[in-house]
Amino acid sequence: MKELIIKKLKDRGVKLEAISAVVYKLQKPYSENLTVEECQDALEHVLEKREVQYTLLTGITLDELTEKGELDEPLAGIIKEDEPLYGVDESLAFAISSIYGTIGFTSFGYLDKHKMGIMKELDTSENNVNTFLDDLVAGLASAASAKIAHQKRTELNLKKEKLEEEDVS
Amino acid sequence: MKELIIKKLKDRGVKLEAISAVVYKLQKPYSENLTVEECQDALEHVLEKREVQYTLLTGITLDELTEKGELDEPLAGIIKEDEPLYGVDESLAFAISSIYGTIGFTSFGYLDKHKMGIMKELDTSENNVNTFLDDLVAGLASAASAKIAHQKRTELNLKKEKLEEEDVS
Amino acid sequence: MKELIIKKLKDRGVKLEAISAVVYKLQKPYSENLTVEECQDALEHVLEKREVQYTLLTGITLDELTEKGELDEPLAGIIKEDEPLYGVDESLAFAISSIYGTIGFTSFGYLDKHKMGIMKELDTSENNVNTFLDDLVAGLASAASAKIAHQKRTELNLKKEKLEEEDVS
Amino acid sequence: MKELIIKKLKDRGVKLEAISAVVYKLQKPYSENLTVEECQDALEHVLEKREVQYTLLTGITLDELTEKGELDEPLAGIIKEDEPLYGVDESLAFAISSIYGTIGFTSFGYLDKHKMGIMKELDTSENNVNTFLDDLVAGLASAASAKIAHQKRTELNLKKEKLEEEDVS
Numbered sequence A, B, C, D: 001m002k003e004l005i006i007k008k009l010k011d012r013g014v015k016l017e018a019i020s021a022v023v024y025k026l027q028k029p030y031s032e033n034l035t036v037e038e039c040q041d042a043l044e045h046v047l048e049k050r051e052v053q054y055t056l057l058t059g060i061t062l063d064e065l066t067e068k069g070e071l072d073e074p075l076a077g078i079i080k081e082d083e084p085l086y087g088v089d090e091s092l093a094f095a096i097s098s099i100y101g102t103i104g105f106t107s108f109g110y111l112d113k114h115k116m117g118i119m120k121e122l123d124t125s126e127n128n129v130n131t132f133l134d135d136l137v138a139g140l141a142s143a144a145s146a147k148i149a150h151q152k153r154t155e156l157n158l159k160k161e162k163l164e165e166e167d168v169s
């Protein structure tokens, strides 16, 4: 299933490297020794989650059906013009972004308003419907960022707890 | 748009009265002078919200597309068998249930496990795909219940505050 | 209760005008004829919600208890240093931001990373603990923005539906 | 930190075994070969998450402060009587319940209305304030259930995918 999802993303113009680049940009200010490989690893981890896979599949399918004219009105028009009160794309992306806890969704809100890199390309792509995809990518990048934040902080906390234990003894 | 949604629900076998009946059953234990009309009013209020309308439209469309065989695999199979790790139906219903705040989603979780009335009928309907619809109905009933809980409590609190003011003076 | 909350906010250095200014900055790009009064009105509406009042009260109390040294360790230290994995402040703010539906929480995520106006002041205030307060203010501003977005869009949609009806007849 | 949390729970009358028993009751209908040890393991896993630890610490502290009379009015009264519109306890429990994705929160809603085992004891304990604790326990049990559901389903899916691959070759 994971391979299918990665292929789907690529078919819609999104390579994993482009998402990792967003993760790197998001997390670099908080951990100076961060590498692009760690971002890629975190992203791969997110993509292994069944719930994430299913959510991506659903959102991408809705974009594709709209693009091919296979959805009825008024839903087709609402998705095509990315109606501001349409919240389903955000709901799906939110579910992905918070797969490692609440800290993921703040990154998502930020990316949603402050599109960068691949997200900007998707947003300005004229011929495709990417109403779901840009949010889903933001969700993936946020979840991977959350994973990294947890890892880095856990390492730090373990170090601190160890120091305190040594201090006591 | 509201009329369209009510028609869509009816075409899928869900009359508003059947949802109101679930609301009544949920809220009656907490407010003894509750009437079915109040439940219907609260439900109508929920259905006026744009975000609720759009979410219903999306979920029902996914059920219909699956039923008509217009979705590709593996998504079609996942929705048809209501795969336990598929969370998109719950995400959409959650968004509806919490349209008046967090108190709505606990009712939703309860209804999701403890299907009653129309929800039971939908769940056991053999020929239709209602993977989204049963959760959406639970979301609507939960939101309407939350609206009633807020109203009843606000009335009570205002009464209490008034009594306290009179007490002071 | 509303008056008590407004007083509490003021005692902690947050005037409603300062929050309205954030709302105005957030929503102005999307509706050019927006006024500061509309932002203030939307904010007042948010502050009338019981659930919002209770959530604000809880968060501000946790800031105050930490400030006065009345919380035990390790919780006191975690709140004081705004530990990145501490998510309770975001959870409370999230509940406020989504009181009018999912569109509120994307603004919240944006504000959380991109602090502006009063939020910046709170964040750099040396003598006070504002771990909860800055997020709560972001939540309030996001909820008020969502309210405005719904109003403006509903007006627009009603206008469009009316035009289409006239078109048909 | 994990040991501290386990001790805190025990001091408030909640042994891990009692929570595992709720998990077992919740998940047994879905996986017949489930053991109590698996439930205990899943629960231990949940308790290792920093965000879960911090959220538990905050909720339990609010119960304790209320019990000791160290919170001001009106918050003290609101927490003590578990005011129906007070949603902070549900928000915290929701964050815990969804630490493995959206499927956790439906169990939470169910447990919240249908208190069982240790949750019932907490709810009827006369001398203690457990407004937060009963919801937090429901959140822990729901998260552990979600973990088990993911594991069981992933095993099943892997088996199915393997069978399909063999079928093709």
Ligand SMILES: [Ca+2]
Residues within 6 Å of the ligand: A082, A089, A090, A130, A131, A132, A134, A135
């Ligand atoms: Ca979008």
Ligand SMILES: [Ca+2]
Residues within 6 Å of the ligand: B082, B089, B090, B130, B131, B132, B134, B135
């Ligand atoms: Ca379903």
Ligand SMILES: [Ca+2]
Residues within 6 Å of the ligand: C082, C089, C090, C130, C131, C132, C134, C135
């Ligand atoms: Ca904060």
Ligand SMILES: [Ca+2]
Residues within 6 Å of the ligand: D082, D089, D090, D130, D131, D132, D134, D135
């Ligand atoms: Ca409670």
